[in-house]
Amino acid sequence: ARDTALSARLHFTVEKIIFFYPKFCLLKKGIKVPKGYRVDMMRIMFWMVVCSVVMGSFVKEGRVKATTEVSVSESDNTEPFSLICRIYNVAKNPPTNHIDLEEPLRIVQEVDALNTSLVEPKLHNETEQMVNSLEAVKPTVTWEAALSQLSLNQITQKAHKSLEEIEKIKSSESLEKAKADFSQVIFGEDGNESDLCHATVKDVGNRATACGSLGQETKGKSAGKNLVVDFFCLCAMRTTSSEGAKQACGFYVGRIDKHYGWSEKGPWGSSTMWASIKGGCGKHMQQHPKSTAEARHILDQFLKHLKTEGVYRQIECEPWCNKGNNAKVKGSHRKAGMLGTGITVSAGSDFKCDGKEVGREGKKSKNVNPGGVCVYYGPDKWEENIEWVRHFQTALNTLESVNNKTATIQRAIEKLQMLLNRAEEIYETTQVITEIQKPEGLAAFQNASGDLTVHNATRTRSYSHRPNPYFIPAWALFLI
Structure with a gap:
């Protein structure tokens, strides 16, 4: 119930x-x-x-009205983040023309094997028998075998010469140099992914000093040093999360207070934050660059973005600017050489890339101060001032040289393959001729001929003016 x-x-x-x-x-x-x-x-x-x-x-x-306009908020930096992700994709997956350098050696070894197998011990015995008895084997067998051996010797010499030319190119050394330059683009000089603190973020301290101060037109001390630092400037939260933007690039980078993030004392938990950055870059790296021309286009897009300038918003308070709750957006402006988003309370761009969403001094304070989640490379000369851009261009130049050498090697390998095909044809044709003209081969051929009918014999005689089909490719192949 x-x-x-x-x-x-x-x-x-x-x-x-x-x-x-x-x-x-x-x-x-x-x-x-x-x-x-x-x-x-x-x-x-x-x-x-x-x-x-x-x-x-x-x-x-x-x-949206309450947070996004008057402060740096979620996803404000997704566009500049995607630009640097594309640069990272090139450095991580450089557009190299892969080639198997062991292939030419294998081809030459096959040619050598054919050349050696043509001269068998029994050939010398047959030659001795031919001297004692002219009825054993016709003289043409020795003559054709000698021509075949001469042709294979010439092919072998050409194959070894092509192999020597390939070995002189030494494209592998240049490729390693290009990879080293690309690694420096990502992690900086002597940097590596397994130990970011050793070199990549070494001596990177106060965030505003490292990433840039736009009010003083001062390039960030570490801005452009490597991609890892620039990623952290654009995306990392502050060590105390209440002070700054939380998902400026669309995801969290340093979420646990006092353990991960970047404020005045330098980056904390760099490896964990770098793992978050790589995860965020995943959707921008689904396709790897296919050529150096595509890689240069990506770099040009980055430099053009610096010219079109980063965005900062000017806010004001009513009636006074000492209460953060009274803040509202007065307008937005752009700054050349900047990536990211900034907030200012004056007509000028007097803010710092310190990671603060609206520059408030602590959670309880209502005072509004300039702030930004950004990286500033200076007003001009970015190709000279941004260190990783210089290494990126050097690596691309080296890579273009490597790809040209690779094309030369590929042509040499194709030539070797043609020589191998020709050597196989000569070897197979010579083997057929030798088998037919041996005494047992001739006897078998004569026995088979005796069984022909009159019609077949007449038909055979009618085509007797044509040369043996086995002799045609042999003489054609001897003309090298």
Whole structure:
């Protein structure tokens, strides 16, 4: 009985929600509803969706107006982040023309094997027998075998010469140099992924000093040193998360207070933050660059973005600027040489790339000060001032040279393959001729000829003026 009563009450509650929820939404929007208003299930579903969307939009609009405009907020830096991710993709996966340097050696070894196998010990015995008895083997066998051996010797010499030319190119050394330059683009001089603190972020201290101060037109001391530092300038949270932007690049980079992040004392938890950066870059690295021309285009896009300038917003407070709650956006401006987003409270770009979302001094304070999550490379001469750009261009130049050498090697390998094919044809043709003209081969051929009919014999004689088909490729192949 108790279960039945509970079921009845539950049924009544659900029915009440289903049939009067649309009416509630209409009344909330100020629309009069006729007495006895009821709807069918299709109308119920429709109004439930409408109300959900409307309520959600109000919440979202309120949140955006409250936070995004007057501070650096979620996803403000996704565009500059994607640009540097594309640079990282090139450095991580350089567009090299891969080639198997062991292949030419294997081809030459096969040519050597064919050349050696043509001269068998029994050939010398047959030669001695031919001197004692002219009836053993026709002189043409020795003559053709000698020509075949001469042809294979010439092919072998050409193959070894091509192999020597390939070995002189030494493209592998240049390729290693290009890879070293690309590694320096990512991790800096002597840097490596396994120990970022050793060199990559070594001596990188105060965030504003390292990433840049736009009010003084001062390039960041570590800005452009390597991609890791620039990524941290754009995306890392401050060590105390309440002081700064949390997902400037669209995801968290350093989420646990006092363990990960970057404030005045340098980056904390660099390896963990770098892992977050690589994860965020994943969707921008689905396709690797296919050529050095594509890689140069990516670099040009980055430099053009610096010319079109980064964004900073100017805010003001009413009636005074000592209460953060009174802040509102007065306008937005751009700054050449900057990546990221900044907030200023004056007409000038007097803010620092210190990682603060609106520059508030602590959680409890309401004072509004300039701040930004950004990296500043200086007003001009970026190809000279950005260290990783110089290494990137050097690596591309080296890589182009390597790819040209690789093309030369590929042509040499194709030539070797042609020589091998020719050597195989000569060897196979010589083997067939030798087998036919041996005494047992001639006897077998004569026995088979004796069984021919008169018609077949006549037919054979009618084509007797044509040369043996086995001799045609042999003489053609001897003309090298």
